[in-house]
Amino acid sequence: MSPKHVTKQALRTPPLAGYTRRRPGYRIASAGTYLQRLPLAGFEHHEARRLWNYLRTGQALLLSRELSNPVDPRAVRVTWLGEQLGYLPRADNHLASDLLDRGSVIFARIHDLRESADPWERITLNVYLTRGG
Numbered sequence: 708m709s710p711k712h713v714t715k716q717a718l719r720t721p722p723l724a725g726y727t728r729r730r731p732g733y734r735i736a737s738a739g740t741y742l743q744r745l746p747l748a749g750f751e752h753h754e755a756r757r758l759w760n761y762l763r764t765g766q767a768l769l770l771s772r773e774l775s776n777p778v779d780p781r782a783v784r785v786t787w788l789g790e791q792l793g794y795l796p797r798a799d800n801h802l803a804s805d806l807l808d809r810g811s812v813i814f815a816r817i818h819d820l821r822e823s824a825d826p827w828e829r830i831t832l833n834v835y836l837t838r839g840g
Contacts, residue, residue, distance in 0.1 A: 739813075739814070739835030739836050739837045740835060740836045741833060741834075741835055742802060742803070742806075742813070742834045742835060742836055743799065743802060743803075743833075743834050744818060744831060744832065744833050744834075745795055745796055745799050745831070745832050745834065746796060746827045746828065746829075746830065746831055746832070747785060747792060747793045747794075747795075747829065747830035747831070747832055748793050748794045748795065748796040748797065748827070749792075749793030749794050750792075750793055750826035750827070750829045750830060751826045752793070753791045753792055753793045754790040754791055754792055755792040755793055755829070755830060758787065758790060758792065759820075759829075762787070762817060762820060762830070763817065763820075764817050764818065764819065764820060765816055765817060766787065766816065766817045767814055767815070767816055768785050768786065768787050768792065768814065768815040768816065768817065768832065769785070769786045769787070769814060770783050770784070770785060770795070770803060770807065770813050770814055770815055770834070771783070771784050771786065771807065772784070772804060772807045772808065773794075778797075779794070779797045779800070781797070781800050781801060781804040782794055782797075782800065782804070783795040783800045783803045783804050783807065785815060785832070792830070793830075795815075795832075795834070802834075803834055806836060811836060811837075812836070812837040813834060813835060813836050813837065814834075814835055814837065815832040815833060815834050815835070816832065816833050816835065817830060817831075817832060818831040818832060818833045819831040
């Protein structure tokens with residue numbers, strides 16, 4: 708198969724290459740310790756709306772701290788394949804930001820996708836602590 712040949716399946720569910728960039732030999736755990744369920748904040752302000760048709764329940768999402776955020780000093784960014792979908796809600800991001808600040812590895816999986824006029828109801832996430840984290 709040539710590198711230019713891309714299957715329809717590859718377009719629908721691309722690999723999570725971003726996780727391998729963390730450090731050499733690093734692999735995200737397939738399971739982890741469940742921490743909390745939260746809505747995605749910022750759906751209407753970031754790339755979640757544009758990527759809506761590609762998102763699926765169960766997909767893993769990268770969580771990272773955004774220390775330079777002027778609105779929320781504890782901001783936790785939610786990204787998928789290098790595209791920012793939004794944030795964990797400011798009122799509920801204390802646990803995730805503390806764990807990330809301590810060097811723990813946490814990630815999220817899409818729990819639910821809903822067609823809704825309310826952007827806070829569109830995407831629900833489950834947050835996990837990896838076994839190695």
